[in-house]
Amino acid sequence: MMKAQDIRRRIRSVQNTRQITRTMEMVAASKLRRAQARVQGARPYAAKLSEVIARLFVPDLAERHAILRQPEEIRNSALVLLTSNRGLAGGFNVNLIRHARFTLDELREAGVEVEFHVIGKKGIRFFRYRREPMATERQDISDRPTMEDARSIIDPLLARFESGELDAVDVVYAQFKSAISTPPARMRILPVEPSRGPEAARPLDYIFEPSSEEILTFVLPLYVRNAAYRVLVETAAAEQGARRTAMKNATDNADELIRTLTLQYNKARQAQITRELTEITGGSEALRG
Amino acid sequence: MAVPGSGRPFTLSVISPERKLFEGEAKFVVVPAFDGELGILYGHAPLMALLGSGALRVETTAGTRRFRVSGGFVQIADNEVAVVSERAEEA
Structure with missing residues (x-):
């Protein structure tokens, strides 16, 4: 599983691409009207x-x-x-x-x-x-x-x-x-x-x-x-x-990708917190013992 | 003495390859035909003539409009006049 930090980086990258495709979609739509x-x-x-x-x-x-x-x-x-x-x-x-x-x-x-x-x-x-x-x-x-x-x-x-x-x-x-x-x-x-x-x-x-x-x-x-x-x-x-x-398809795909990645990111983050908690409690248990 | 057909409106369209420059009623139109100017009033006989280059004058009910045309043809049938020109623009 990817690390939370890596997933966040990917989300940002997909968001940037989405912005470009979205803009191109709108430019094409307005040129299309004139054409x-x-x-x-x-x-x-x-x-x-x-x-x-x-x-x-x-x-x-x-x-x-x-x-x-x-x-x-x-x-x-x-x-x-x-x-x-x-x-x-x-x-x-x-x-x-x-x-x-x-x-x-x-x-x-x-x-x-x-x-x-x-x-x-x-x-x-x-x-x-x-x-x-x-x-x-x-x-x-x-x-x-x-x-x-x-x-x-x-x-x-x-x-x-x-x-x-x-x-x-x-x-x-x-x-x-x-x-x-x-x-x-x-x-x-x-x-x-x-x-x-x-x-x-x-x-x-x-x-x-x-x-x-x-x-x-x-x-x-x-x-x-x-x-x-x-x-x-x-x-x-x-x-x-x-x-x-x-460009509309690209934008829609980017949206979809962002949704999945966000889900993955949240899971990774939760897993990381849980792991840290277990490590801390495990560590203190060991000290007490 | 009034010329027969003068003052009565007929339909005119001025068409270039890119778009329709004018469509509506006109009372009198002067077209630059290939061999000289041609005036058109209501009730003109069916005619097809080649255009030269020059000014196209349109007297509408609302005033005069002028276009520059070059090449093409004019078609008159049943009080519908179509000026079809390869190069046309409003002057």
Whole structure:
């Protein structure tokens, strides 16, 4: 059994850790609220873009515009992995990395030449260790990603897709379903798959300035960029959610540990007092005898 | 002589990738379209036009508000006007 003094030292150490995890939990909770607002703020724009594209898209445009090309066979593709720059977020990065490796294997087995782009310190560190070649390694995306960040990631890939150098662009990111559910997911950003939304069923005689075709070719890159922006903000919000959950669990575990240790400490202390008393009485008995 | 539709409010939303900058009623809107300014009143025909860059002026019942927009499009349908711009901010 540990000595009372040692137990007390451990309790103090656990209390210090608890204070840190508790603070991190609260910081993550407040960042999460703001990140969540950004995810929601991005929805109206995305909805409008999908609506307009669904309305303007005509299948035979795909042959005239590079951005709409639908390669029959995917030979060269780019995979973008989003991870966080900071840890202590539970399984957040591990899950993303696992999903990315799975996706890489899957694509390569299908005979696709994959170019790998990794964003976030955690992902970069892992794949450097594994000696996986990476086309880009970026750590400059903050936990408040902007449209500019999205542009800087997707625009070069979009240009290469249009030139025919790439046939597909996939992203592995963390889906923000709710603050406690942030599963990793894969999204195919390119080629664009125009969805036939309910809006297409609202026939209105629009005046187009310039032509509908020109508008479509202008709006498509916005749509692609917006998809990139959306995965960035979702991942950022998911990171905060995952961190809050992880830190909450850590705090709860610390509480539990403190409870058990306090119990042990009291037992040890009582045992020590009892032992001392027996020693004293034993000693005086011996003297008298 | 009053222009038909002038003074009657319609719905306007100004949307940027990050958030909705404005949503509410407007009486008159001037949009910087790609080939020049475009004024919108109640009862405008359905229209979809690309935006250039410049000032977006919104006459609401409560006063005038101005935004800077650059790139994007405007969509008008059934007295619902949506200004969707990649770069938009209140001036």
